Amino acid sequence: MLDGQVHVVTGAGRGIGRAIAEALARAGASVVVNDVDDVVAGEAVEAIRYAGGQATAAVAAIGDAEAADLCVLTAIESFGRMDGFVANAGVLRDAILWKATDDDFDLVVRTHLRGTFTCGRACARHFRETGQGGVLMLVSSVAGQRGNVGQTAYSAAKAGVAALARTWSMELARAGVSVNAIVPTALTRMVATIPGLGKAVEAAERGEDIPHALRDDLGLGTPQDVAPLAVFLASEEGRQITGQCIGIGGDRLSLWSHPQEVALARQTGGWRAEDISRAWINTLSPHQQTVGIDQKN
Numbered sequence: 001m002l003d004g005q006v007h008v009v010t011g012a013g014r015g016i017g018r019a020i021a022e023a024l025a026r027a028g029a030s031v032v033v034n035d036v037d038d039v040v041a042g043e044a045v046e047a048i049r050y051a052g053g054q055a056t057a058a059v060a061a062i063g064d065a066e067a068a069d070l071c072v073l074t075a076i077e078s079f080g081r082m083d084g085f086v087a088n089a090g091v092l093r094d095a096i097l098w099k100a101t102d103d104d105f106d107l108v109v110r111t112h113l114r115g116t117f118t119c120g121r122a123c124a125r126h127f128r129e130t131g132q133g134g135v136l137m138l139v140s141s142v143a144g145q146r147g148n149v150g151q152t153a154y155s156a157a158k159a160g161v162a163a164l165a166r167t168w169s170m171e172l173a174r175a176g177v178s179v180n181a182i183v184p185t186a187l188t189r190m191v192a193t194i195p196g197l198g199k200a201v202e203a204a205e206r207g208e209d210i211p212h213a214l215r216d217d218l219g220l221g222t223p224q225d226v227a228p229l230a231v232f233l234a235s236e237e238g239r240q241i242t243g244q245c246i247g248i249g250g251d252r253l254s255l256w257s258h259p260q261e262v263a264l265a266r267q268t269g270g271w272r273a274e275d276i277s278r279a280w281i282n283t284l285s286p287h288q289q290t291v292g293i294d295q296k297n
Helices: 015-026 038-050 065-079 102-130 142-146 152-171 198-205 212-217 223-234 273-287
Strands: 006-009 030-035 054-059 084-087 134-139 177-184 245-249 252-256
Touching: 006 015, 006 065, 015 030, 015 038, 015 054, 015 084, 015 223, 030 038, 030 065, 038 054, 054 065, 065 102, 084 102, 102 134, 102 152, 102 177, 134 152, 134 223, 142 152, 142 177, 152 177, 177 223, 223 245
Parallel strands: 006 030, 006 084, 030 054, 084 134, 134 177, 177 245
Antiparallel strands: 245 252
């Protein structure tokens, strides 16, 4: 399906990133495996090669422009081209708002949001220069769509990533570049700290079957359950889709809505506080939105 293509996957030493890298390689693509840890990056590369695929490593901490440029350059120098990029690298530093530290907030935003920005910019420059088009996949999160207790920095960064996908899909359309956000759910180390999921993550890592309720109701499966979406989006059919936030995990595949007005009131000459009160009660309040990750669906 992807024979002759070259893709970069950041944060591909473990978890969802590695699963995506391996799936792209199985589909015929050559893969640049990025990770901050040279050992785990090397292990992922060797696993792909052992399975008959082609891969090389680009070791760098995603965030700075230099790391993004290294990923693109590695693809070109190693395989002669770059067709797609999966901006997946991320870290977690969960804390309730009043306990969150500046350093932890900055690290999460730097890796997820600034890292996606620098990688996207490097890709845009490359794709516009070559004129061959391409695929840019950004990894967002349900927390970025809905919010989640204890994830101030992560939710903010991932909401920003979804916004980048919408903006870049417009900016890069004429260059023939599709841009979408993957919204994955999986039992990985990044969700192990969520109450009630730690034991499920441990069981999944031992290779135990994941209960139907988790796979079907919450969309929580393995990282390998997420990877087919990246393969599809890299295909000729998938390249026709752009500007979307697409959820996948366990047995669930979904399309997320974009933020939009759900109720509207107008008043000629503008609004006073007492007018807003009446409009809120009569027009807007029935449409108030829920927040948080629904653990039942």
